[in-house]
Amino acid sequence: MPTYEFRCQDCRRLLRLTLSFAEYDEAAPVCPHCQSRNVKRRIGRIAIAKSEDARLDSLMDDSALAALDEEDPKAIGRFMRKMSREMGEDLGDEFGEVVDRLESGESPDAIEKSMPDLADGMGGMDDF
Numbered sequence: 001m002p003t004y005e006f007r008c009q010d011c012r013r014l015l016r017l018t019l020s021f022a023e024y025d026e027a028a029p030v031c032p033h034c035q036s037r038n039v040k041r042r043i044g045r046i047a048i049a050k051s052e053d054a055r056l057d058s059l060m061d062d063s064a065l066a067a068l069d070e071e072d073p074k075a076i077g078r079f080m081r082k083m084s085r086e087m088g089e090d091l092g093d094e095f096g097e098v099v100d101r102l103e104s105g106e107s108p109d110a111i112e113k114s115m116p117d118l119a120d121g122m123g124g125m126d127d128f
């Protein structure tokens with residue numbers, strides 16, 4: 001039976017599910033981790049026209065995250081810069097400053113402390 005790749009939209013896990021063609025047609029896959037049915041077929045990376053979701057997916061790919069050393073501010077800075085480039089969005093002056101400081105080796109904690117307004121936005125870094 002063929003194996004399909006899905007992304008759980010709730011817990012963001014990558015799922016490899018082996019389904020028969022009939023199952024694939026009829027059944028909505030259920031995430032084995034959080035029992036969510038909010039599961040989307042993963043678009044192959046060779047797709048030429050990538051949707052915004054797919055681009056983010058390939059960016060947040062498990063291998064990219066595994067390669068990210070959370071203890072290394074420079075690696076985090078490079079990752080964030082790459083992320084903003086791939087998204088094609090200007091994420092603002094503060095984001096640029098954070099990336100610059102990370103790349104110069106400053107710890108995320110120190111940056112967060114010196115930029116109190118940023119604290120909320122940086123909360124998500126724990127999810128990386």
Ligand SMILES: [Zn+2]
Pocket residue numbers: 008009010011012013031032033034035036
């Ligand atoms: Zn899930």
